[in-house]
Amino acid sequence: MNLFDSERRVVETAERLAATLGTDPNHTVAAATMDTSGRMHTAVNVYHFTGGPCAELVVLGAAAAAGAGPLLTIAAAGDQGRGLIPPCGRCRQALLDLHPDILVAVPTSSGPQLRPIRKLLPDTYFFPDANARRIVRFNKRYYDDVAAGYKTVTVRYDDPIALGAALFVFEDDDANRTLNGTVTSVERHQLDTLTTDQAKLPVGADVNELRSGLQKHYPDMPDDAEVNVVTFSLDTDVIPGDTDQ
Incomplete structure (x- = not known):
């Protein structure tokens, strides 16, 4: 998937930090990640x-030391001009267990692209005791309708969403x-008979x-795809407009 401006900044931050490395062989890769408040966190290997x-x-x-909570996007870059690099297998497993909804920047022939972590480690073991807080992403244009309780259903393709408590994140939102909310049901149906x-x-x-809109949003989705109809609610003790980590 293509990068939003905020996601592109994660890649650029990792690459800038990597460009400062190169004199110490013990520190050769830089990483950057963005949390749900838009804060950037950086580190080196x-x-x-x-x-x-x-x-x-x-x-x-x-x-974690900065109290970031769930993370949205992560990127790593190598020193000496190596540019963006994908995570190793151990990092992929840790990311999947600790931040199962994070998007990972990877290099491609057409430039940086984002991959859901589950796509980078298919058919793997999932550590059940990680107790990671889940994220549900929405286009930022839906914030008012979700906050007001008008929008309580979303239909997703190839985007597994777990039942239970979740943090609703509005992508590339400047604010x-x-x-805070709860995913109350997930029902699977075939698109062409929906x-x-x-x-x-x-x-x-x-x-x-609805079908036409989904096919525009998911251009690679086949006509007979299985989609998830997801219902959700807001937590009653949260004031719409507040942010939460």
Whole structure:
């Protein structure tokens, strides 16, 4: 997926820090990550023959020490002009367990791209006791409707969303607004046979318009794709407009 401006800044921050390295062989990779308040956290690797940590793991600790909470995006870059580099297998597993909804910047022939961490480590073991706080992303144009309680359903393709408490994040929002909520149900249906009732659309809504909108948002989605119809609610003790870490 293409990068928002805020996500691009994560890559640029990692690359700028990497450009300052190169004189110490024990520190050769820089990492940057962004939390849900828009704060950037940075770190470098600590090479050692006993198995010193990669920059991605160090930056997870740095973010935790700053009280960051769940993280949105992470990138790593190598010294001496190596540019953006993908995480190793150990880092991928740690990211999946500790921040299962994080997006990871990886190099491609067309420039940096974002990948959900689960896409970088398919069919893997998932550590059940990690107790990671989950994130549900929304386009920022939906903030007012979600905050007011008008929007309580979202339909997703190839975007698993877990039941239970979650932090609702509005992507590339300059105000970095978030809302606390709960995912109350996830129902799986086939897109080409999806009905108005299954999609939980309001009276008078056209399910064909929903299908058309989804196919524009997910251009690679087949006509007979399985989609998740997700219902959610806001926590009643949270004032819309407040942010929470």
